[in-house]
Amino acid sequence: MAHDKIEKSCEEAVADIGDGASVMVGGFSGRGTPSNLLLALRARGLKDLIIIRNDASGGWKNPIDIDILLEAGQVKKVVTCFAVFGSPKKISALEQAVLDGRTELELVPQGTLAERIRAGGAGIGAFYTPVGVGTLAAEGKEVRDIGGREMLLEHALTADFSLIKAHRSDRIGNLVYRRSTCNFNPHMAMAAKTTICEAENIVETGEIDPDLVMTPSIFVHRVVHVPRSAS
Amino acid sequence: MAHDKIEKSCEEAVADIGDGASVMVGGFSGRGTPSNLLLALRARGLKDLIIIRNDASGGWKNPIDIDILLEAGQVKKVVTCFAVFGSPKKISALEQAVLDGRTELELVPQGTLAERIRAGGAGIGAFYTPVGVGTLAAEGKEVRDIGGREMLLEHALTADFSLIKAHRSDRIGNLVYRRSTCNFNPHMAMAAKTTICEAENIVETGEIDPDLVMTPSIFVHRVVHVPRSAS
Amino acid sequence: MKEPLSREAMATRVGIELEDGFYVNLGIGMPMLVAEHILPGRRVLFQAENGVLGVGPYPSEDAIDPDLGNAGDQDITLVPGACTFDSIISFGMIVGGHLDVTVLGAFQVSAKGDLANWKLPQRTVGSYGGAMDLAVGAKRVIALMQHVTRDGDPRVVTSCSYPLTAPQCVSMIVTDLAVIDVLPEGLLLREVAPGWTAAEVQERTEAPLIVDRVKEWKTI
């Protein structure tokens, strides 16, 4: 329903994600991470997922993140900027999966990751950035002089689904984020065919001041109410 | 002063703009247009300005816009998407200046204009967009297949100065816009070496909720208080 | 006497295409009339490319908010669920393919769906505005225009003589005489205005029309 995008449960909201789907997951460590949608996704028991996400290094303080999919062997490939812990003594779930040859890793500088996702959502096919020139991040990529500076050609990222989290949503999916939970969520919302949001609060449509909407409803297809106490 | 970016007057705020400067001007017709900064700029009597601005078609309802610079013969070049009125019977100041050979026009599709300004502020050198392919907007530009679709290479825009308008600013230049006055202002703020904001309201630093800041203070160098009644 | 359809009737016909829950951008001029012709029970959110989603009716004189306008610089109101945003979000919405439909005025549309709507050939200078972005970005482009020029020249042409807004972007043409679908095999004449025949429409159309499936003008 276009006027009421509220789903009954996280399970229903992710019910049509299938094997091999590409899925963007919002959040930066635990802040802004849709943990309840991830639990519901894991319960589907899918295989060969492609996950696009800021961090996959074991969730720092976050008890539930994409590690639960990696540990369940459901992930074919991860596109991220944080793949391992700083200390070599602690092995992240992604690191282990990569070492075991179970999961492919595409490591992307954080700003380039954000920019590629934004490009995907905004219809931009590719862009030139100075970040990564002269490093391993440039391997296999076109380098070109743009205005006197060497830059890398980076391509847009899109996905079948985005799982995101918001502080507040109205019934048609206008979203508001709080403090540093915003991070990748607004641009992942734009870059997927279907965007599913876990929202801590639901208000009636019209209750959010039009100036304060951070993600317009056009980018959001399903919303699940998960109050903070339950998450 | 970094903690207090408030200038005494529009005249002081634009005092170091010189001949030949490139100047981005925020707003969409009259909404969000820094009319008082434009008046102060005109009073400088400069020449050869390069103006980057959404519309230059005579200000619809807006009594004071970049026409005042064009009519004063101060403008060498305009980069815009609205150059003329829809009706051929009304000649805009820019159209007249172009017909007279006084001013050069670079016509850019509106979304491409916004994207080029954003790229300039964000350190992106250039990007590929599907907009303009197969039209006059593609003349002289590289066309390339990106992911199976033909796209144009478009380059970043930056400027020496941006003149923008906000609904509210604190003393260090955190800005809030209201309704449809936002438009090009936030991204022009990022794309200039020096960004000067005409703000309708000034509040103490710390009075704006951190979630509600639309342009972070780092992008704003000078603020002038011009209450709405005076503008 | 046989008359072409009124602007109101044309807007009403386009309104039928806008489904419940659609997000739609209406171009400046005649397309804006469509906002007043949404079918009962359907809720459509209108985008204005200057940074508004959820454009409402024009305000009464005493309800004008000077900070709130559409892309044609008209004063507007907002509907519940509306939001406002900057040009980058707005054109991300447009070029990123998020709008279900855009309705654009046109000078000419070609047999392949090429759109020309930004510049008269006799003018030295034109305005792109957001037309190129909308034509390329929206999921579906409906061109809304008079079937012929004031001089009687066809606007549905074999190949546009006016400068293009975007090639092969229009999927449906609504005029004061006809509804035409742009298909890979050519222009399908879907409906003719009441009282007009397919042959009469073809006479006023430069490009050849497929006329074997013509139906009555669709009404509410």
Place this chain on the structure above:
Amino acid sequence: MKEPLSREAMATRVGIELEDGFYVNLGIGMPMLVAEHILPGRRVLFQAENGVLGVGPYPSEDAIDPDLGNAGDQDITLVPGACTFDSIISFGMIVGGHLDVTVLGAFQVSAKGDLANWKLPQRTVGSYGGAMDLAVGAKRVIALMQHVTRDGDPRVVTSCSYPLTAPQCVSMIVTDLAVIDVLPEGLLLREVAPGWTAAEVQERTEAPLIVDRVKEWKTI
């Protein structure tokens, strides 16, 4: 006995570089200490690349806001004038050249100012995080590190053997033994830690140092 400088002393030295009104990003780890060593009367706004400008001190246990952290996932507070934003604004700030300074930890810095700080060579997998963006984007990059590894190997090297974060980006190196400016003509040894000589620092440095302008360690 002659000791290298403490982490606190190193952070204090970097603090002197941060001028009133600067916007600064501090990398994860030792650079974060610098926040506590801003000179009196100077106000510096700290950015965290996860989307915060105006990072304040760590909160007391009962003042923790679970929605508010830095890029190292530590709980933080905000100072007056702070704001929060998405990753695109954050990296627009970083890559667009808006930050006055970034202070980054390092494994190695070369004579040309190449920085290596994201991956140990013996590890199969590493994390870029936001380091490449910061190294390329900030107006000035200060590398903060121990002068030698635990095994005593120099970290200021002729050419980095570790994978690069960015070439030719570091303009100043602060270690527990020295302050070094990266200049076009080479590495200028600007200051040595109290009690140490230029010769002793050169012994622990692979790259040649210019030693004709060495001054005392700058203090507040």
